[in-house]
Amino acid sequence: MTLSALSYNPQTAKSFIDEVIERSHQNLYACYQCRRCASGCTVGEETGITPDYLIRLVTLGDRDAAVDNALVWQCVSCYTCGTRCPNNIQSGRITETLKKMSREEDVIPLNPNIAYFHDAFVQGCTRWGRVNEMEFMGYYELKNIGKHMLSFQFRKAYEEIASQIKLGRSMFKQKRLHLKLHTSRGRKEVKQFYKIAVKKKASLKKERRSQIKNRQE
Amino acid sequence: MEVAYYPGCSLHQSSQFYDLQTKRIFSELGTKIVEINDWSCCGATSAGKFDDFLAVALPSRNLGIAENAGFTEMLIPCSGCYSSHLMAKTRLRSNETLRSDINAELAFPVKNTIKLLTILELLLEAAKQGKFESKITRQLKGLKPASYYGCMTRFAYDVPVSDNVENPQGMEKILDMLGAETMDWSYKTACCGASAAINDSETAMNLMGKIMKNAVHSGFNCIVTTCPMCQLNLDAYQNTYCNKFGIYERLPVYFITELIGVAMGIPLEELNAHRHFIDTLGLVKELNLI
Numbered sequence: 001m002t003l004s005a006l007s008y009n010p011q012t013a014k015s016f017i018d019e020v021i022e023r024s025h026q027n028l029y030a031c032y033q034c035r036r037c038a039s040g041c042t043v044g045e046e047t048g049i050t051p052d053y054l055i056r057l058v059t060l061g062d063r064d065a066a067v068d069n070a071l072v073w074q075c076v077s078c079y080t081c082g083t084r085c086p087n088n089i090q091s092g093r094i095t096e097t098l099k100k101m102s103r104e105e106d107v108i109p110l111n112p113n114i115a116y117f118h119d120a121f122v123q124g125c126t127r128w129g130r131v132n133e134m135e136f137m138g139y140y141e142l143k144n145i146g147k148h149m150l151s152f153q154f155r156k157a158y159e160e161i162a163s164q165i166k167l168g169r170s171m172f173k174q175k176r177l178h179l180k181l182h183t184s185r186g187r188k189e190v191k192q193f194y195k196i197a198v199k200k201k202a203s204l205k206k207e208r209r210s211q212i213k214n215r216q217e
Numbered sequence: 218m219e220v221a222y223y224p225g226c227s228l229h230q231s232s233q234f235y236d237l238q239t240k241r242i243f244s245e246l247g248t249k250i251v252e253i254n255d256w257s258c259c260g261a262t263s264a265g266k267f268d269d270f271l272a273v274a275l276p277s278r279n280l281g282i283a284e285n286a287g288f289t290e291m292l293i294p295c296s297g298c299y300s301s302h303l304m305a306k307t308r309l310r311s312n313e314t315l316r317s318d319i320n321a322e323l324a325f326p327v328k329n330t331i332k333l334l335t336i337l338e339l340l341l342e343a344a345k346q347g348k349f350e351s352k353i354t355r356q357l358k359g360l361k362p363a364s365y366y367g368c369m370t371r372f373a374y375d376v377p378v379s380d381n382v383e384n385p386q387g388m389e390k391i392l393d394m395l396g397a398e399t400m401d402w403s404y405k406t407a408c409c410g411a412s413a414a415i416n417d418s419e420t421a422m423n424l425m426g427k428i429m430k431n432a433v434h435s436g437f438n439c440i441v442t443t444c445p446m447c448q449l450n451l452d453a454y455q456n457t458y459c460n461k462f463g464i465y466e467r468l469p470v471y472f473i474t475e476l477i478g479v480a481m482g483i484p485l486e487e488l489n490a491h492r493h494f495i496d497t498l499g500l501v502k503e504l505n506l507i
Binding site for chain 2: 185
């Protein structure tokens with residue numbers, strides 16, 4: 001895959017890289033583009049973009065490209081990049097941070113399923129204190145299939161349903177599906193954590209929106 | 218000494234038999250593991266993608282419960298749970314305000330003193346104390362297991378992990394002791410794609426196809442793992458990714474506890490080891506191990 005030339009934006013570069021450093025706890029200034037992370041990247045072949053390129057985008061202040069690319073969403077969080085980095089930069093944490101930033105900016109993910117999945121998982125586990133595989137998969141599929149239906153992609157919706165039924169049936173045969181609801185008695189605490197997180201996210205989103213508005217004015 | 222035990226959601230659901238096997242094997246070895254009271258989900262990798270605070274707070278609750286019950290060590294067999302608890306411990310150590318924010322909500326505040334153990338660490342500890350010798354009744358002759366660690370246990374987040382991050386050897390040490398024929402291979406710490414199998418299936422199938430190709434070419438006749446996610450992925454989707462990559466062979470994907478069970482002479486049915494998608498009993502029968 002060929003990548004287009006990068007452009008440097010002196011107005012935003014410093015503030016953007018500092019924001020990413022603060023939120024990801026990774027020192028991006030230490031990156032000297034040796035590309036050891038790139039050679040270790042599990043999904044590099046699929047995405048065409050590797051962690052080194054992502055760090056470069058952040059360093060040069062190209063915010064739009066950094067929050068909206070295949071690697072941010074397709075990163076499987078295997079943290080191989082981090083174990084290889086000579087400067088101890090965990091790029092996996094950077095993709096996680098950029099994922100959150102892209103949600104705050106209302107960027108539609110290149111692969112929305114991945115966002116639906118993680119949302120369904122977090123909501124499921126904070127609702128009951130424990131994850132119920134059947135329940136959260138149900139929520140995820142509703143959203144996923146609903147998206148296909150709304151965009152009139154009935155074939156895709158059908159394929160999705162068929163493949164999930166196939167997996168579900170074979171899991172049921174092996175007695176690996178459980179219908180009992182698993183809960184934790186202390187889920188109030190967990191719910192409270194979720195509330196704090198949602199509140200924080202809302203305020204970050206608001207802040208970001210006003211930033212964009214100011215810049216436009 | 219008693220060790221706290223955190224099973225995690227998947228060991229109570231789709232990989233319930235791994236929970237059963239873990240308890241059985243450690244009771245045979247005489248290591249006492251006690252499930253912690255009213256644990257909750259650790260948030261896996263999803264919490265980190267949702268919010269940073271949540272990713273630390275969810276595992277902290279479990280750490281607090283275990284510490285409050287007086288444990289100094291906690292066994293976490295699931296690699297995903299292990300990695301998120303380890304990450305939480307690191308963040309808590311470096312950020313005092315975060316710890317007090319989290320403790321404000323918790324019934325059992327976290328002190329961050331507990332040591333986390335993977336299942337391999339605890340098994341190796343038992344081996345060091347010579348607990349295996351009297352229990353092993355047969356050698357796993359003819360079994361060539363590919364030791365597949367997956368990506369989560371070699372997770373090095375400024376924390377010294379017990380094994381080499383690039384070329385771990387813990388599983389090989391145990392399998393050698395059981396008489397199996399271990400060999401080197403290239404994909405032992407590769408990632409299986411984890412949740413991508415559901416939400417980004419093409420990527421995950423490519424990743425698993427590469428792992429399988431290398432395992433088959435290296436001459437292994439089965440795969441061994443300690444992670445319930447890796448086991449489920451490599452097992453349940455094996456026909457899909459093997460067909461995609463034109464691989465004819467199918468390899469059973471065992472949990473390490475199952476092979477220890479075979480070596481101890483425990484009937485595999487008792488360990489529920491037949492609950493795999495790719496047949497697990499055929500190979501051990503063929504090699505006259507049971």
